[in-house]
Amino acid sequence: MMTFPARPRQSRTHIPSLDRAVKASMLQAARLQRLTSAATAATQLFASPAYSTAWEECWNIGDAARRRLERLQSGWVYNWFTWLEYCSQIEGAGTVSKFSEREVNIVNQALQLVSEQSVDVLTLVENLEIDVLYWLSRRPPPPPPPGPTEPDVESITAMRAVTA
Amino acid sequence: MPDARHAKAGPLQRYGVAPGGNSVSGLSSGAFMTVQLQLAHSASFIGAGVIAGGPFRSVESFRGASLLAEDAYILNAEFICMAPLTPETGPDASRLAALARATAAEGRIDPLHNLKDHRVYVFTGWEDKVVHASVVRATRDFYRELGVPEAAIRFVDDQPAGHSILTDNPEDLPITANRPPYINFGGYMQSHRILDHIYGDESVHGPLNPASATLSSQLVRFDQTEFFADYEARASMGPLGFIYVPASVTPDNPARGVHIVLHGCKQGYSYVDFVNGRADLANRVTYGSRYVTSTGYNRWADANNLIVLYPQIEARDDTAVQNPAGCWDWWGYSSLDRDAPDYYSKDAIQIRAVHAMLARISGADQPALGRVTA
Numbered sequence: 001m002m003t004f005p006a007r008p009r010q011s012r013t014h015i016p017s018l019d020r021a022v023k024a025s026m027l028q029a030a031r032l033q034r035l036t037s038a039a040t041a042a043t044q045l046f047a048s049p050a051y052s053t054a055w056e057e058c059w060n061i062g063d064a065a066r067r068r069l070e071r072l073q074s075g076w077v078y079n080w081f082t083w084l085e086y087c088s089q090i091e092g093a094g095t096v097s098k099f100s101e102r103e104v105n106i107v108n109q110a111l112q113l114v115s116e117q118s119v120d121v122l123t124l125v126e127n128l129e130i131d132v133l134y135w136l137s138r139r140p141p142p143p144p145p146p147g148p149t150e151p152d153v154e155s156i157t158a159m160r161a162v163t164a
Numbered sequence: 165m166p167d168a169r170h171a172k173a174g175p176l177q178r179y180g181v182a183p184g185g186n187s188v189s190g191l192s193s194g195a196f197m198t199v200q201l202q203l204a205h206s207a208s209f210i211g212a213g214v215i216a217g218g219p220f221r222s223v224e225s226f227r228g229a230s231l232l233a234e235d236a237y238i239l240n241a242e243f244i245c246m247a248p249l250t251p252e253t254g255p256d257a258s259r260l261a262a263l264a265r266a267t268a269a270e271g272r273i274d275p276l277h278n279l280k281d282h283r284v285y286v287f288t289g290w291e292d293k294v295v296h297a298s299v300v301r302a303t304r305d306f307y308r309e310l311g312v313p314e315a316a317i318r319f320v321d322d323q324p325a326g327h328s329i330l331t332d333n334p335e336d337l338p339i340t341a342n343r344p345p346y347i348n349f350g351g352y353m354q355s356h357r358i359l360d361h362i363y364g365d366e367s368v369h370g371p372l373n374p375a376s377a378t379l380s381s382q383l384v385r386f387d388q389t390e391f392f393a394d395y396e397a398r399a400s401m402g403p404l405g406f407i408y409v410p411a412s413v414t415p416d417n418p419a420r421g422v423h424i425v426l427h428g429c430k431q432g433y434s435y436v437d438f439v440n441g442r443a444d445l446a447n448r449v450t451y452g453s454r455y456v457t458s459t460g461y462n463r464w465a466d467a468n469n470l471i472v473l474y475p476q477i478e479a480r481d482d483t484a485v486q487n488p489a490g491c492w493d494w495w496g497y498s499s500l501d502r503d504a505p506d507y508y509s510k511d512a513i514q515i516r517a518v519h520a521m522l523a524r525i526s527g528a529d530q531p532a533l534g535r536v537t538a
Contacts, residue, residue, distance in 0.1 A: 034229070057250070068249070131244070137228055
């Protein structure tokens with residue numbers, strides 16, 4: 001049977017906590033690089049008067065992100081109300097062990113909700129970053145600034161004839 | 165050590181199959197793979213059904229998303245190919261069609277002129293929050309760009325469906341749901357609509373029958389490991405696959421073709437949910453079995469003399485493969501070369517495995533007729 005080596009893993013050390021720190025640094029560096037590229041490209045794009053639709057498309061992206069955030073928020077509110085309802089129901093926990101389990105469940109559910117909401121926000125932020133950068137990368141390059149005009153060969157010839 | 169449970173499944177058998185009648189359909193990652201498989205082997209198929217899937221090689225839309233190629237492809241998959249904020253930040257059908265032409269010119273997929281004779285069903289629900297409608301519209305446009313005739317494309321976007329295949333089973337989730345098992349009640353069997361469209365040209369395939377109320381035969385398990393044995397560590401495919409062969413299929417009455425059904429993420433028969441990063445082995449779900457048994461493909465096949473093949477992905481999350489949700493590979497996880505992953509061509513591990521299964525069933529891997537079984 002043909003075998004393949006395991007894939008090399010990035011930033012692998014023998015210290016798990018160090019691995020995490022390196023990975024987190026790499027992700028933040030990549031993110032910083034993306035944001036820098038986006039800022040540069042955006043500056044070039046909006047400085048050019050040639051792209052009148054750019055503002056509208058940019059507005060649409062921001063508006064879509066806002067709507068997605070609103071949808072997330074409504075889901076969060078629903079989930080917290082469900083949690084509150086669970087917290088308020090104490091009937092049925094008739095033994096010490098069941099009561100303790102219920103109390104632990106309340107804490108775990110709250111932690112789970114906070115965790116999910118944090119991931120939701122980070123995902124939306126990353127979505128926005130990638131989409132904006134991708135959108136900027138697909139814009140045609142701005143036209144070159146007007147430079148010196150091509151020498152008019154006929155005028156130069158005529159001028160030389162006059163000065164000769 | 166071989167698992168004794170898998171020894172109960174025999175090898176995939178050869179059956180009588182009429183030429184020129186094979187097709188493929190899938191949901192979500194299975195839909196992305198449907199497009200890849202169809203293009204890689206367009207000479208082997210006559211049509212495809214794409215439910216909530218994006219165009220060919222769309223994860224390669226924006227390499228600049230990250231310094232590392234593999235990270236860029238994952239970011240593309242999540243934020244450009246599944247949940248773009250606007251159509252302008254989604255896959256570009258024209259650019260990807262050009263990429264497909266270039267891939268065909270390199271001989272890595274079949275010539276694209278085969279697509280002129282294909283029939284394609286493309287579906288998106290307007291409540292789909294996983295693979296957004298604008299992405300699936302790009303898939304429709306992609307097929308147009310590649311020359312699939314307008315009359316041969318059935319594009320459906322008028323349902324409030326979440327990310328799912330629709331059924332008429334009342335026990336399935338509400339139509340707007342966007343959660344596993346991604347099988348929602350829509351009041352009709354979407355699989356029947358797909359097959360009606362693909363095989364709907366009476367002049368070619370003859371008249372179709374309504375789906376059977378009951379099945380004349382049984383699902384058969386088979387050992388699918390032989391089709392990826394050389395690449396088992398990276399294939400992320402399960403040991404078992406399933407096939408449905410109607411009782412009407414005999415050596416004297418060959419099937420009209422083979423339809424390959426590709427499940428979505430979290431829908432393989434062996435899928436185990438992950439809770440807080442750990443496999444929830446105490447509460448194993450059975451989404452995969454439901455996809456194979458309850459989505460309606462078998463009843464349509466039974467009435468219309470069609471074989472249905474269900475290859476299966478297995479979730480893996482280790483040093484070789486990071487695929488915890490058990491998705492088909494449409495972003496390169498099965499490739500050794502992370503900078504230029506091959507997940508879309510005839511040489512891709514999963515595509516090669518599934519196409520070899522198709523060849524086995526229809527006898528294309530054995531020119532001499534030998535062991536035809538009913």
